[in-house]
Amino acid sequence: MSLPDHAYAAVSSSSPLRVKICGVVNLAAANAARRAGADWIGLNFSPPSPRALDPPESAAEIVAALGHERVVGLFVNRPVPEIAAFAQRVGLRLIQLHGDETPKEAQLLASAGLQVIKAFRIGDAEAIAQARRWLDQAHALTQGQVPFACLFDAFVPGRFGGTGATLAASLLEGLRPMMASSALRPILAGGLTPENLAERLELCPARPWMVDVAGGVESAPGVKDPTRMAAFVAAARRFAASRFE
Template sequence: MTGLKIKVCGMRDPKNIDAVCSASPDYIGFIFYPKSKRYVGDNPDESIFSRVPATTIKVGVFVNEDAPKVIEICQKYKLQVAQLHGHESVDYCREIKNAGLTVFKAFSVFDDFDFGQLNAYKEVVDFFLFDTKGKLPGGTGEKFNWGILDQYKLDTPFFLSGGIRPEDCEDLNNLIFEHLFAVDINSGFESEPAVKETDKVSSFILQIRKKQKHTI
């Protein structure tokens, strides 16, 4: 694992987006799931997305949305990535990928999680994202047992999500999973839903990147 990337998810407020982007995250996520507390809303203004600098990749997060609608939204708002957080099938992921989008497929992980089910997806997704299993799709604000990732044997890189907080920097920097590509932060850095505490985000990014520079 080298050069751990950072995704800040659940953004919506323009000024907060500007402040977070000043810390230069690698990815920024926008949630298009109406049941989420961080839903961007119906027909959000394009300026929410266009203000993101080109150096930060824009991710749209969807849950069991119709594939053509996902493609339409990503094209409209110039989102490079579709993150799929529902029960999307292999064929569904293929349709999204064939539209020219990068595909993140999220799976909720628990102690008896069967990593074998991922084999069918490895040709149609670019990254997996492992989150904590909850009652509803999306984040729970809680961690899962990261040790279970020792069972992951595919070559597809993955994002680690679920309850990550500012104080987790040291533990994250000490992880040695070969295909860990990025960490996904959200509620652990918020003052309220969709509003990030930018000082915490900036400090976290700085600490992660400082450590990575010393280990590459």
């Protein structure tokens, strides 16, 4: 399964380092993120998060305004039929699984016409091994078509992202084979900010396909700051221009 042709314009940015701004809570913030230069906008549908979209159905106007090729819906341990039905209702095509979802669940979502991004919360070497096993199983089930991309976040007990924690350099090194795989479209997350992005990328043993930020571009939990969003995108573009081109 592959993205429709018109979707590649958004994911194939002219920069070799793409940017996703996650945890956008309304249309105004989504438009500000787009103006800042974000390639993808993330909508959070995990209610405990201060960045959860409320009401969830307001996702429809954001998808309509930005286009489904730019908007990612983030879910944590929700039933497959619920995700698929909701995505169809609001027009989502890109789905990020940020919990303990199985390769089989990802396959079922892909079979429903969705592009699946799988997030892995990495806290130790065993978590890296588990991520490899998950990917091996998903590839076997789907002939390598799932996931469309994979995201690497820092593990914090009892939390599913948005913690501000960063990945240790030793763990980044352990992720080298996956981070170096263009087929996996690796996304680097975990405590990124405009101020530390270049430093975090220097520690990365291979070039990520995309960087993902949520709290690092906020003035308060859930409140996106247009100036910080623009600064983050500029930092990503600047680093890419100096290292990747």
